[in-house]
Amino acid sequence: MPAYPVTLGVEEELFVLEEGRLTPTLQSLDYLRRLWWSDPKTYWATTHSNFARGEDRRECFMGSIEVATGVHAGVDSLLDDLVARRTALAHAAGGARIVPTGALFTLRSPSNTASTHIHVGVPPSERERVYRNLAAFAPLFALASANSPYAGGKRFGLSYRLAQPSLIGPLRADSKYRFQDLIISKRLGTVELRLCDPMPELPRLRAVLSAVLAVAAWGGSVQFCRETYNRERESWTLHGVTEYVQARADEIAHICSFDGCLMLDTLSKRLGDLADERGVEAAYAELDRIWREPTGVPAYPTGASPWRAASGLLGYYALRVPWIAWKGYKEWYGKAS
8 A cells, every 4th residue: 555645537639530531520519518408417527529730721620529437546446436427428428439549640730739638736845756667657648548640641650649749749948838748737736747648548548547547556766857858758769669668667677566468569559550451430430439339338320510510619618718727727827736
């Protein structure tokens, strides 16, 4: 048992596509509306919508949507919660295709991405140490999660989102700055791993969460150099397991069991090979199948409708503008307790 309490939470971001489309529409907001209205108390503060930024809006304005879990002391209960929320979203989406990828295969939009954010709660006295320890092993978790092998309709590599960062990126001296791989959240006071691609495969997610929990609960300190991390980041985000990453893998073995094969047998490679052979839609269908599998909710053709887009704008987004403004303020200017 750790000498201090450790909690976990997950924010799962994903894209939702209608029949015949390779990019999302504002109808994604209607899926969030249906989810929120099904249980307002649960989903008021645990859902969110994202949009592309700047020039990326020319390719596709609508971005990913997000559903967050509650706070948990163990991995089993966290995953049970996540599956329950996936199931609720699957019903709310009405059969539309769920695409949990770091970056959509046909776009080159670094700001239009999705992720699995992992929040780690520890006492304030342990926060900076746990932040450094998790930062040391962050490349392992990121590589295990990689699943965005395409950009602009062409094979890119391991993860376009990791290698061309916009909302993540090299670590700064200020650990609370929002847009970097790992932060101390000003709003929640958690250590937040922001760099992982979405992980629809529950066994893969379980392995990463278990390792994160073990590192967070460990009472020691890892030697960590931010400058070295940032320099090496340019290599492992493109090439995968480098000498730097392997050294971290050897080091984490003294703390917990982490299967290094997860960094080699990536979902990114399987999806990239599938898209090469059968096209982007086949890769998206596979992501949808994996994500839906534990929910038991089938997919079926769902068309795009301007009326449903309007319903989402008026019945979800417009009503939540005060909450969105408050949340944004706290994320930039709040003080971690």
